[in-house]
Amino acid sequence: xxxxRVLVGTxxxxxxxxADAKRKNWxxxxxxxxxxxxxxxxxxxxxxxxxxxxxxSGWFGQIIQRSDDGGKTWNTPGSSPDELKSRExxxxxxxxKFVYEGEVGKHLWYDGTQHPWEFKRIWHIEPSLTDPDTxxxxxxxxxxxxxxDGGKTWxxxxxxxxxxxxxWQPGAGGMGVHTILLDPKNERRxxxxxxxxxxxxxDDGGKTWxxxxxxLKSPYELPDPDAEVGHCVHRIALHPSRPDVLFxxxxxxxxxxxxxGEQWNEVSGNLPTDFGFPIDVHAHEPETIYVVPITSDSxxxxxxxxxxxxxxxxxxxxxxxxxKGLPQKDCYVNVLRDAMALDSLDKCGVYFGTTGGQVYCxxxxxxxxxxxxxxxxxxxxxxxxxxx
Amino acid sequence: MIRVVLPFHLRNLSRxxxxxxxxxxxxxTVGAVLDALEARYPVLRGTMRDHVTLKRRPFVRFFAxxxxxxxxxxxxxxxxxxVSGAEPFLIVGAMAGG
Numbered sequence: 001x002x003x004x005r006v007l008v009g010t011x012x013x014x015x016x017x018x019a020d021a022k023r024k025n026w027x028x029x030x031x032x033x034x035x036x037x038x039x040x041x042x043x044x045x046x047x048x049x050x051x052x053x054x055x056x057s058g059w060f061g062q063i064i065q066r067s068d069d070g071g072k073t074w075n076t077p078g079s080s081p082d083e084l085k086s087r088e089x090x091x092x093x094x095x096x097k098f099v100y101e102g103e104v105g106k107h108l109w110y111d112g113t114q115h116p117w118e119f120k121r122i123w124h125i126e127p128s129l130t131d132p133d134t135x136x137x138x139x140x141x142x143x144x145x146x147x148x149d150g151g152k153t154w155x156x157x158x159x160x161x162x163x164x165x166x167x168w169q170p171g172a173g174g175m176g177v178h179t180i181l182l183d184p185k186n187e188r189r190x191x192x193x194x195x196x197x198x199x200x201x202x203d204d205g206g207k208t209w210x211x212x213x214x215x216l217k218s219p220y221e222l223p224d225p226d227a228e229v230g231h232c233v234h235r236i237a238l239h240p241s242r243p244d245v246l247f248x249x250x251x252x253x254x255x256x257x258x259x260x261g262e263q264w265n266e267v268s269g270n271l272p273t274d275f276g277f278p279i280d281v282h283a284h285e286p287e288t289i290y291v292v293p294i295t296s297d298s299x300x301x302x303x304x305x306x307x308x309x310x311x312x313x314x315x316x317x318x319x320x321x322x323x324k325g326l327p328q329k330d331c332y333v334n335v336l337r338d339a340m341a342l343d344s345l346d347k348c349g350v351y352f353g354t355t356g357g358q359v360y361c362x363x364x365x366x367x368x369x370x371x372x373x374x375x376x377x378x379x380x381x382x383x384x385x386x387x388x
Numbered sequence: 389m390i391r392v393v394l395p396f397h398l399r400n401l402s403r404x405x406x407x408x409x410x411x412x413x414x415x416x417t418v419g420a421v422l423d424a425l426e427a428r429y430p431v432l433r434g435t436m437r438d439h440v441t442l443k444r445r446p447f448v449r450f451f452a453x454x455x456x457x458x459x460x461x462x463x464x465x466x467x468x469x470x471v472s473g474a475e476p477f478l479i480v481g482a483m484a485g486g
Binding site for chain 2: 061
C-alpha cells in the first residue's frame with residue numbers, strides 16, 4: 001500500500017510527517033537540526049530514501065545534510081556511517097563550500113551602485129530526476145550550484161550570472177534562486193526563478209542561460225516594458241507531462257506560458273487578489289492549478305482574515321475558492337513560495353504550510369482540508385514523497 | 389593541550405560533548421587554534437569563518453581569559469593560561485536576537 005512522506009522545513013528545524021494513503025493518521029518526526037533554519041528538504045525521485053536538506057543559520061552559515069534512509073538518520077555528505085561510528089569519527093567534508101566561480105562579480109545594489117556577490121545560504125535543493133547523487137542548489141546571492149557526488153562538493157553553473165547579472169537587485173526577501181525546475185523530457189533544459197531577478201532557462205545543461213520574461217509586466221518596479229530582468233517572480237511550476245507549459249505566481253499577477261517561457265500571458269482572471277507566493281499543478285490534471293491569494297505586497301496575509309486556496313481547472317482565468325476546513329476568520333498567516341506540494345496518489349493530495357506553523361492536507365484535490373500539525377515553527381518549505 | 393569550548397550548535401554539528409582538546413603545532417594563536425579545530429572537525433569549516441577568505445563570521449566571537457579576541461588578527465598569540473590548558477579558548481555565538 002502506498003504511503004506519504006511530507007518533508008517540512010521550518011524556521012527552527014525540519015519535520016517529517018508520514019501517513020498511509022488514507023492521509024488521516026499522521027506520525028510526526030522532528031525537530032531535526034533543531035534551532036537551525038531549514039530552508040528546504042527534498043527527496044530524490046530516483047531514490048526516495050535519498051533526501052537532501054539545506055540547514056542554515058545567521059550565526060554559523062550553511063550546512064548541507066543528507067539522509068540515505070528516508071530521513072531516519074542524517075549526515076553531512078562525505079562522511080560514511082562507519083566513519084561516524086568509530087571513536088575518532090566525525091562529520092567531515094566540504095559539503096557546505098559554495099564558492100562562486102571565477103571573478104566574483106557584482107550586482108545592482110539598493111543605492112544604484114554595484115555590489116559584490118556574497119554567498120549567504122541555499123534556498124532550494126532540486127535533486128536530479130534520474131541520479132540520486134546529482135542535485136542542484138539555488139543560492140542567495142543568486143546563483144545555481146550542482147553536485148554530482150551526492151553533495152560532497154558543489155560547483156557553480158556560472159553562466160547564469162552572466163545573464164545580465166549586473167542588473168539583478170535584491171528585493172526585501174533577499175536575492176535568491178528559489179525555484180529550480182528540471183525538464184523531465186529534456187535533461188539539458190532547466191528553468192530557474194529569482195526574486196526581483198526574473199526567470200531564466202538553459203537548454204545546454206546550465207552552461208548558458210537566457211531570461212524568459214516576455215509578457216511579464218511590472219510597471220511600478222520596472223517602467224521599461226521590455227525589461228528582461230528584474231521581475232519579481234515568486235514561483236513557477238510545471239506538470240511533467242507538458243514541460244513547455246509553465247505557470248507563474250509573480251509578485252503581482254498569475255501567468256502561464258505554453259512555449260517554454262518565450263511568451264507569458266496573464267491568467268489572474270477572477271482571483272480576489274493576484275498577489276501571492278506559491279503556485280502548483282495537480283498531479284494528474286495538467287490544467288488544474290493552485291494558488292493562495294495574499295492581500296497585497298504590503299499586507300502579507302489572506303484577504304479578510306480568511307485562508308483560501310484557489311483552484312483553476314482551466315489552466316487559469318477561472319478560479320474557485322477552496323475553504324472547507326481552513327480558518328475563515330481571524331487568520332493572518334502567510335504561505336511562502338516553497339511551502340506547497342502535491343502527492344501523486346489517485347486522489348491527488350495537496351499540502352501547504354503556513355508562517356503560523358500549520359501544515360494542511362487535502363486528500364481530495366483541495367475540496368476539503370485538515371491540519372496535520374498546528375504549532376510548528378514558521379513553515380518555509382513543504383515537499384511530498386509518494387512512496388510505493 | 390589546548391581546550392576549546394564550542395557553542396551548542398557547533399557541538400551538535402561536530403558530535404562532540406563538552407570541551408574539545410587539541411594539539412596545536414607551533415605558536416598558539418587564534419588562527420592556529422581554528423586551523424587545528426577545522427582539521428580535527430572538518431564539518432566546522434565555513435561555520436566560524438569563511439571557507440576562502442578565512443574572515444570571521446559576523447556573529448561568531450572568540451574569547452580567552454575574559455578578553456574578547458574577536459577583532460584581533462589571526463596571528464594574535466593566545467594567553468599563557470590557554471597555552472598551558474589552565475583556561476579554555478571560547479567560541480561563542482554572539483547575542484543577536486530573533
